[in-house]
Amino acid sequence: MEFEEVHSSFIEIHTNQRAAERRGRLLRGHNYAEKLFLQNVWWPLFESLEHLHPEYEVFDWNRKSQFLDFAFLPPNGVRFGIECDGYQSHIKDMDRDKFSYALSRDTFLTGMGWKMLHFSFDDIQQRPEVCRMLLQLALAPYLARRAAAPHLLSEEMDILRLAWRIARPLRPKDVTDYLQINFRTARRLLISLSEKGLLKPVKSKERVRYYEVKLMHSDQIW
Template sequence: MAYDEAQRSFIQYHVENRKGERRGRLERGHGHAETLFLRNVWWPLRGSFQHLHPEYEVIDWRGRSYFADFAWLLPGKIKLIIEIKGFASHVRDMDRQKYSNELNRETFMFAMGYHVISFAYDDVEKNPDLCMTMLRMVLSRFEPGQARISRTLLAEKEIIRLAIRQAEPIRPKDVERHFGMDHKTAVHHLRNLCARGWLQPFYRGTGKRIVRYELARDFLDYLD
C-alpha cells in the first residue's frame, strides 16, 4: 500500500473509532507537522502505522486531558510518546508557566509509565535521516526480536554511546577494549560511522593514517 492511501486509512480508522473531544482533537490537531513526521520519518522507517496512535489522550498531574502528537503502544510492554516540537510554539512563544507545565507533564508521564521523546520540526523537515536513525535506536530497545536492525547497527549504536560518554576523541583501541572485539572489526565499524556522517576522522601529520575519531559537528548540533 502506498503512503498516501495508508495515511488516509490510518487517520480515518482512528476518527471512526473515537467520540467527543477525542475525535474532535484528532480532526483539528493532526496538522502539517504531524503529517510531515509520518511521511518523512515514520513511514520510511516502519512501512506501516501498526501500534501508532495519533493525538493520543493522556491525563496530566492536574487531572486535565493532554493530547500527545503520537503514542506508540505495544500491548503489555511499552508506552512511547512522540512529540514534534516547533521552535515558535515550544521556545520563542513559551512563557515561564507553560515551560513549567511542560516539564511537569513529562515528568508525570514518566512516572505513569510513559517514555517521552521529541523531534524538532526543522529536523523532521530538513534532516529526516537523522530522525529515522534516532527513532530506530529508540524502538530497537523495545522490540529486539522484531526490530529491523542488524548486529552491525546495534554495535555502531553502542560505539556512538561510548563516543558521547568519553571526554576525548575515540580511538580504535578504545572500541577494542570496551567491546572485546578485534582491531579490524573496530576500524570497520568506525569507518562505517564516518561514512554515515556520525563520526569524522582525524589523520596523523600529512599521512593517510587515521588515529582518532570525533562526533561529527552535525550530530553535536543535534544534541545541543
C-alpha cells in the same frame, strides 16, 4: 501500499474509533507537521503505521487531559510519546507558566513509564535523516529485544547494547575491550549478529572493518 493511502486509512480508522472531544482533537490536531513526521521520518524507517496512535489522550498529576501528537504502543508494553514541536507554538509563544508545565508534564509521564521523544518541525522538514537516526537510536533497543532475545546469546545482547550506546560503527576491538574477550571470539560474535540480521558489516579495502546496527523494518519488530 503507498504512504498516502496508508495514512488516509490510518486517520479514518482512528477517527471512527473516537467520539466527542477525543474525535474533535484528532480532526483539529493532526495537521501538516504531524503528517510530515509520519511521511519523512516514520514511514521510511518502518513502512507501517501499526501501533501508532495520533493525538493520544493522557492525564497529568491533576487528572487534567492532555494530548500527545503520537503514542507508539507496541505489544511488548513499552510506551513512547512522540511530540512534533514547532518553534512558534512551543517556544516563542510560551509563557513561563506554560514552559514550566510542559517540563513537569514530561517528567510526570516519564515517572509513569512513558518514554518521551521530541522532534522539531524544522528538523522534520529540513533534516529528516537526523530525525530518523535519533528515532532508530531511541526505539531499537526496546523493539529488537523483543524480536531477537529468544535466539541471542547473552554476549550478543551485550554487544547490541554497546552498539546502540556508542552510536557509531562498532569495531572488534570495542567488543574485546568491553567484554574482555579475545579478538577471535569477538569476531565470531559479530559475524553471528550479522548473520541474524542485527548488524551490518562495513568493508574497507575488501575487509570487514566495522559493524553498524542494521535498520529494522516492521516485519522484525511488531
